[in-house]
Amino acid sequence: MASEHRSGRPRASSREVLAEAACELFLEQGYDATSVSDITRRAGVSRSSFFNYFSAKSDVLWSGLDEQMDAATRRLRDGESVDDALAAIGDRLAPDALALAITNAEAMGIATELDRERAVRQFRLQRELSARLARDGMPPLAAEVRAGALAAAVLAAVWAWADRTGAGRPLGEVLAEALALV
Structure with a gap:
């Protein structure tokens, strides 16, 4: 059985998913209480993926x-x-x-x-x-x-x-x- 190759999320959708996850968390728990790790966990991407798109939480x-x-x-x-x-x-x-x-x-x-x-x-x-x-x-x-x-x-x-x-x-x-x- 051939394994399926997965190249990850398309770049644009990952950026949008991260922004959506961040905004949800900012509304739920506040900006200061939300970490980059919280955002990546909610978005289902790695921490390094976050930094491919953004240099900081802001x-x-x-x-x-x-x-x-x-x-x-x-x-x-x-x-x-x-x-x-x-x-x-x-x-x-x-x-x-x-x-x-x-x-x-x-x-x-x-x-x-x-x-x-x-x-x-x-x-x-x-x-x-x-x-x-x-x-x-x-x-x-x-x-x-x-x-x-x-x-x-x-x-x-x-x-x-x-x-x-x-x-x-x-x-x-x-x-x-x-x-x-x-």
């Missing part, structure tokens, strides 16, 4: 937005307009673990962690935007201030969208409104 929540911000950074560096690069974040980000965490921050015990990680990402985006605006000829102080406002608008839009995921508008619309306020 990355489970942020991976979707991080991917879109990294893509926006590449677009900015490749010369795409600031408006188009930022709008693409809104067009491509789907409801995911981050939206669930934002909506259920208190139940997950993750509000402080979300605030800290939000600030890190906002600054990272601000730095990229400031560099781009300066390359385009904007004076350094003006570039820094404008970039800060744009980065804040992006993160504020993500939060407003996540709070209204079920009955709200698409992120692209919320982001366009936020960017228009800058």
Whole structure:
């Protein structure tokens, strides 16, 4: 009898399974009380598999937005307009673990962690935007201030969208409104 070869879960589904398991556990027992081992056990994958997809527990929540911000950074560096690069974040980000965490921050015990990680990402985006605006000829102080406002608008839009995921508008619309306020 031939043995069946098993190559493991497809990469995309393992990432999704891990995120789903993590969110379930964060809701059940809280963020701080949930370990990477708890997540991998719930997902039915090895601990090393977890680290193939995420470098830390918090990355489970942020991976979707991080991917879109990294893509926006590449677009900015490749010369795409600031408006188009930022709008693409809104067009491509789907409801995911981050939206669930934002909506259920208190139940997950993750509000402080979300605030800290939000600030890190906002600054990272601000730095990229400031560099781009300066390359385009904007004076350094003006570039820094404008970039800060744009980065804040992006993160504020993500939060407003996540709070209204079920009955709200698409992120692209919320982001366009936020960017228009800058």
